[in-house]
Amino acid sequence: MNTLxxxxxxxxxxxxxxxxxAGILAVGSVQFVGQATQGYSDAADRQQLATIGWIxxxxxxxxxxxxxxxxxxxxxxxxxIEFIPVIGGSHYKTLPTSLAPRTISAIASGFSSAPANxxxxxxxxxxxxxxxxxxxxxxxxxxxxxxxxxxxxxxxxLAGDFEFISExxxxxxxxxxxxxxxxxxxxxxxxxxxxxxxxxxxxxxxxVDKVQSGTFSIAPATLTRNAVVAMHFELVGGTTHxxxxxxQIRNVP
Numbered sequence: 001m002n003t004l005x006x007x008x009x010x011x012x013x014x015x016x017x018x019x020x021x022a023g024i025l026a027v028g029s030v031q032f033v034g035q036a037t038q039g040y041s042d043a044a045d046r047q048q049l050a051t052i053g054w055i056x057x058x059x060x061x062x063x064x065x066x067x068x069x070x071x072x073x074x075x076x077x078x079x080x081i082e083f084i085p086v087i088g089g090s091h092y093k094t095l096p097t098s099l100a101p102r103t104i105s106a107i108a109s110g111f112s113s114a115p116a117n118x119x120x121x122x123x124x125x126x127x128x129x130x131x132x133x134x135x136x137x138x139x140x141x142x143x144x145x146x147x148x149x150x151x152x153x154x155x156x157x158l159a160g161d162f163e164f165i166s167e168x169x170x171x172x173x174x175x176x177x178x179x180x181x182x183x184x185x186x187x188x189x190x191x192x193x194x195x196x197x198x199x200x201x202x203x204x205x206x207x208v209d210k211v212q213s214g215t216f217s218i219a220p221a222t223l224t225r226n227a228v229v230a231m232h233f234e235l236v237g238g239t240t241h242x243x244x245x246x247x248q249i250r251n252v253p
Contacts, residue, residue: 045238049210053235053243056189056208060182061247064229068121068139068176069253071130072229074216080183081216081229084130084139087115088175090154095122095164095173102142102158106173109154114147120156121176123168124253131179133197136163139176168253182207184214184233212236214243221251 060081064072067083074081090109096102104120121139124130129138142160149155181192181201189211190204214233221227227249235241 046241049235049237049239049241052208052210053233053241057231057243057245059207060231061245063180064247064249067249068124068130068174069250070124070127071179072218072227072249073127073131074218075183078215078217079185080181081231082179082181084121084176084179086121086174086176087118089173091171092122092168092173093153093171095167095171096158096162102161104154104156104158104173106154106156108149108152109175111147111154111175112149114144114156115175115177117177118144119176120144120158121174122164122172123166124174129165131197136165138165140164144175172253182216184211187211189214189233208235210235210237212240221249226251 063085064081064083066086068086071084072081073083088109088111090106092104092106094103094105096104119140119142121130124138126138133139133141135141140158140162142158142162144156145159146157147154178194178196183190183192183204187209188204188206189208191207192201192204195201212234214231217230217232219228219230225248229247229249231243231245231247233243235243
């Protein structure tokens with residue numbers, strides 16, 4: 001008895017159709033995975049720039065809030081902002097009003113000793129006078145050489161004789177340190193410190209190195225509100241992120 005055997009398989013046309021369909025599915029899958037990966041990468045870049053921008057603007061904001069009244073000034077291009085930081089203050093009882101004295105008697109400020117490289121500022125009302133380093137003036141040309149304190153009073157001695165140009169209506173004074181400058185230049189946000197009042201800034205500390213452009217501006221204080229500093233800069237790094245921040249500045253000298 002003869003048995004007929006039947007062979008089963010795919011024709012060439014069927015194989016070609018399967019290959020084409022598999023290719024289409026593969027291309028679609030690759031595009032889907034690629035788009036998802038690119039979307040994640042773009043989101044990560046945006047998040048990184050947003051974080052960098054937030055940290056930079058918050059650092060500047062915190063320092064500007066401690067700026068000496070009427071000490072903030074901008075460069076001609078509005079890409080640099082300079083100010084004198086305040087580290088403390090109190091109310092004085094006696095103040096040098098002639099060139100010979102160099103001692104200030106004040107209500108206890110909370111300092112147990114004189115912080116390094118610290119000056120005294122009294123009634124700073126004009127930017128030019130603050131940076132002029134003149135004697136008499138609103139900010140001492142000499143640093144504090146000693147500070148002794150009791151339970152209620154401080155005795156502050158300057159390193160050299162100095163006359164304050166005018167007294168504060170509220171008998172207020174500030175402990176200040178050397179000026180600080182933030183500059184946007186060469187794709188970077190730089191911070192300069194420790195240069196004193198010489199104007200020669202030296203090597204900066206790089207805060208951000210992905211800045212495409214940026215400026216600072218100041219809205220002067222009025223009788224109804226404090227001064228406002230606005231900062232605007234664009235960060236680039238796979239995408240673009242814009243930072244806009246405003247800081248209210250004390251305007252009571």
